Amino acid sequence: MTAPKIFRPDLNDPTRPKRGLTEQDLAEKATVYRPDLLDGQTLLITGGGSGMGKAAAFLAVRLGANVAICGRDVEKLERTRDVIAKETGKEIFIQTTTIRDPEAVEELIGSVHDKFGGINTVVNNAGGQFPQDAIDFTRKGWLAVIDTNLNGTWWMMQEAAKRWRTDGKPGNIINIVANVERGMPQAAHTCAARAGVIYLSKTLATEWAPFNIRINCIGPGVIETEGFAMYPEEALARFHQANPMKMRGDAWDVAEAIAYFASPAARFINGDLMILDGGQAQWGVIWPGGMPDYFNEGGAA
Numbered sequence: 100m101t102a103p104k105i106f107r108p109d110l111n112d113p114t115r116p117k118r119g120l121t122e123q124d125l126a127e128k129a130t131v132y133r134p135d136l137l138d139g140q141t142l143l144i145t146g147g148g149s150g151m152g153k154a155a156a157f158l159a160v161r162l163g164a165n166v167a168i169c170g171r172d173v174e175k176l177e178r179t180r181d182v183i184a185k186e187t188g189k190e191i192f193i194q195t196t197t198i199r200d201p202e203a204v205e206e207l208i209g210s211v212h213d214k215f216g217g218i219n220t221v222v223n224n225a226g227g228q229f230p231q232d233a234i235d236f237t238r239k240g241w242l243a244v245i246d247t248n249l250n251g252t253w254w255m256m257q258e259a260a261k262r263w264r265t266d267g268k269p270g271n272i273i274n275i276v277a278n279v280e281r282g283m284p285q286a287a288h289t290c291a292a293r294a295g296v297i298y299l300s301k302t303l304a305t306e307w308a309p310f311n312i313r314i315n316c317i318g319p320g321v322i323e324t325e326g327f328a329m330y331p332e333e334a335l336a337r338f339h340q341a342n343p344m345k346m347r348g349d350a351w352d353v354a355e356a357i358a359y360f361a362s363p364a365a366r367f368i369n370g371d372l373m374i375l376d377g378g379q380a381q382w383g384v385i386w387p388g389g390m391p392d393y394f395n396e397g398g399a400a
């Protein structure tokens with residue numbers, strides 16, 4: 100029997116390059132939006148302590164919004180709160196929460212609601228996966244990825260919607276998913292979960308329209324963030340070859356798309372999926388754990 104291929108990253112390995120935008124970038128990067136675009140709006144962003152979530156938090160604050168973030172690691176949340184305060188003078192709200200726990204999610208939505216008097220937009224960005232051939236997934240590994248990406252996103256959506264219904268206020272949900280149209284070899288667990296979120300969103304965009312709740316998804320392709328640490332260097336060297344532009348996006352690309360969906364410019368967009376991937380969906384497949392010989396030119400037919 101062949102042993103399963105496993106890449107278990109050492110997230111503290113000092114030999115691996117630091118990836119993603121710096122905090123200075125997030126504080127200074129130019130934006131296409133006017134500075135008061137999100138004045139008075141409240142955004143709750145899950146997974147806001149790193150990567151795209153942190154960039155979205157920074158941008159939303161810079162555009163005038165009240166921002167709350169959550170994640171499992173309190174240090175990342177505190178660091179994000181402190182640097183945003185230092186760079187913008189504005190205090191964001193943080194709460195340690197795993198989105199996998201529906202009671203913790205209920206508490207989170209309640210606290211943010213009480214703190215700011217309501218929530219305008221929920222950004223379900225928290226998530227992730229590990230690269231592995233599906234045939235070797237352990238039960239625990241499969242469940243961890245489904246629970247985080249599908250169940251966790253659902254708990255957030257349902258709890259926010261209940262609040263909006265009770266308050267009689269409009270709501271807006273932005274779900275960060277992935278590029279799943281052509282499947283995702285070696286990421287089948289996340290592909291299943293993200294496809295679930297996309298069709299959950301399309302369904303609820305209709306079912307929750309009477310409550311004035313809109314729901315849209317953003318499907319990023321290869322976006323260079325701290326999250327790249329989950330993948331081996333050999334895979335990272337190939338990721339961007341899977342889009343015809345042969346480049347990586349950055350967290351600001353996604354943050355600006357989130358700001359657009361949070362703004363009045365998107366008021367008539369509902370149940371949609373925006374793909375932000377340099378064209379990868381039409382062209383390439385990533386194979387984060389390495390492409391099997393079978394698919395190489397000259398490999399077994």
Ligand SMILES: CCCCCCCCC/C=C/C(=O)SCCNC(=O)CCNC(=O)[C@H](O)C(C)(C)COP(=O)(O)OP(=O)(O)OC[C@H]1O[C@@H](n2cnc3c(N)ncnc32)[C@H](O)[C@@H]1OP(=O)(O)O
Nearest residue numbers: 106107226227228229237239240243277286326329385387
């Ligand atoms: C979208 C793009 C797609 C991939 C395609 C390429 C995409 C392009 C670019 C990048 C896309 C990104 O999403 S970058 C963003 C990446 N960021 C993240 O993934 C951050 C969040 N991720 C996580 O927290 C974890 O990976 C996740 C498994 C989802 C949840 O972790 P938990 O802490 O709950 O669980 P753990 O205790 O760590 O693990 C639970 C079990 O999962 C399995 N497991 C965990 N890590 C494992 C590993 N490396 N290899 C095998 N199996 C593993 C084991 O069975 C574990 O049990 P034990 O054996 O008992 O331990």
Ligand SMILES: NC(=O)C1=CN([C@@H]2O[C@H](COP(=O)(O)OP(=O)(O)OC[C@H]3O[C@@H](n4cnc5c(N)ncnc54)[C@H](OP(=O)(O)O)[C@@H]3O)[C@@H](O)[C@H]2O)C=CC1
Nearest residue numbers: 146149150151170171172197198225226227321322324326
């Ligand atoms: N980078 C890319 O190329 C792509 C990324 N994506 C997805 O985009 C999203 C953002 O990724 P990115 O910024 O790159 O990577 P990061 O790893 O930086 O971000 C993921 C965030 O999710 C949080 N998180 C994970 N699990 C939970 C949980 N159970 N409860 C609460 N928070 C959680 C993490 O915080 P903490 O560890 O503190 O809990 C972290 O801040 C993820 O869903 C990712 O899978 C999709 C396609 C491509």
